[in-house]
Amino acid sequence: MEPMRWIRGMVPLTAAALLGAGVMTRPPVLVAADPPWQPPPCVDSGPPGTGGGAAWYRLDGILDAAGRLSGSRLSTGLAGGPTRHLALGAESFATGPVDGIVLVGTDDGRRSRLSLVDAARGCSTALPDEPTVVRSAILAPDGTALVEHRVDRVTRADLGVWRVELPGGRGTRIVAGVPDDDGYGPTFSTELRWTPDGRLAVTSCGERACRTRLVEQRSGRTVQVGPTGPVVGIDAGGGVIARERCGGVPCPIVRVGPGGASQVLVPVAWRAAMAGDRLVFESGRAGLRVLDVKLGVMGIVDGGGLVPVGDGSKAPSGAERGAGEVLLAPEGVVDGSGLRVLGPVGLTPVGIAEVRP
């Protein structure tokens, strides 16, 4: 995500100059001078990872000379440690990490290949190929299974969300695909995330709006919430925290409860992320704020230069952190250095390496 932060106290023109000069000059991906990593297969008896830092990843698209997406590059490692780069196809994703494992998927036009990249041990476990297109997937919190969203390889029809036991079990569909609906338009993106109460949230965003299905995996009981804009997160009360349907930012952030009642939480917000009941967002010139969506109280985050990093299966970057912790990165760029988290209490972010066991 292109950073766009306001530095509290600066005059707007200065801030604008910084924004224009600084945040839009993230160095392009350098591929030729940086040979990709070929991770060896993980073996069960292998040594545990070293270093203790939190695992992280970032997925960057690679453009050819004509400006067309030609591939992707996964960067991963442990906070404070070396960075490894993995070359992937144009249709790729990465999520996690969970217990040091980054779930990586890439499609070569004939099949989708998922693998579990162990950032700590520096190895990878390949999962069985999938003939449909796996658009994204996330690991279960306990790491024993994954859930993946599939589309038809030819028609791109939504085939729903499937649960795959690890390692390499057969998939079982647990959530149906969304049908065509004029109210939402063709589905552009389907995002998966776990809710604080253990449900699976499946957010399908069409060209007009998004709807989120909250699914209890055991019973299959499903609650649908929408229409909304793109989702920021799910709070502990099962409320969907989402953007309004805006064409850009700043854009309000709303909470839509399980019954459909909608409240504006933040009338003007730039980038945002949440964990538990804490919503961290950029508030323009006012800097970084945190709102407890349950209590309705807001505080100023002491986070100069830090930007909230979103989660969900479409997040282009992430880092392992504890429950209720919001990831923050300098200028929003996750690269293994300078990562911070804002915990369930307090207003001062702490280094991510300090909080990983």
Add this chain to the structure above:
Amino acid sequence: MSRRLGLLAAVVIAFAGAVPVVAHDPDPTFGELYAQNKVLQYRWSASGTPPYDMKVAIHAARDDANASRKAKAPTFDFDTGATNVIYYGTDVPCGVNGLACFQRDPPGWFGVWFRENGHRFDWGTLRWCELSGAPDGCYDAENIALDELGHVLGLDHHDNFADDSDYRDAVVQTYSRTKPRSGYNAHVFGRCDVAALQQQYDVLAFTTLYSTCLDIPTVARLTASSTSVTAGAMVTFTATLTSAGTGRLSNNPVTGRTLVLQQRTSSGWSDVLTMSPTTAAGTYTASLTIRSSQDYRALFRKPANEGLRSDFSGAVSISVTAACTSLCPQSAPAPGQ
């Protein structure tokens, strides 16, 4: 939540007040405005410079916006030293379902982002027409860029009819059509885009047509050079026409339209002649030889091509106070005829 947080607390939760928007209204608007006719300069992002054909499309959209705004909305221009930045590439803050997006914070700056050609969505691969040989299903980058520039000016998405039959009324749309659907390559602001720009920034000039997406009242007024004349005297009528909308569109002179001078008849009012515009904004004039006492008024008929309502002035009574001492002009044939 800590006590410290509590001390800093500011309750911001409020019930969302969804305001229904009637289709064929002007586009909704949001945020602060730029100054009228401000020139908004942009440059390419160093980390996401568009490919050549994308640059051409974006520059074309700039020209489209400047030419079709019909309002004192800002114009756009390219400058390598600009603060405002346009980005093309994979690192975009457009949400998961955006082709392109903007950020704005008037009067400080704005940014516009375009996703890369070849981006994978659930439905398939994003293709910009200008970068992909324009196959069916492609998105017209010039159209999308015009949409984004409209957002930068403060326009929100047009609220369409359920059947989208009014899609062509706006370029600033929640979703954009792909080739070859009607409107996919619209390169001028739609009438409801223009309407919102005119409401927010005022019409470009007094001669500028008001968008047909508006319905602005007008006020016609009429005066006469004399209201008591002898028969055969020439009277000059002067009419003014002003807008009677709200905000920027209130009390504007309305120039270059057609006003008609009417006289009262036994059955109502009939046209006498068309009044001529003067050099004064919103002012029209006509001269008439008066033969008898009569009531006159100025009439502005609602034009088919703009969003102004009809209006007519109050009646001006011209009294003829004395008979002619010879043949009254035009009352009898001249000798030899």
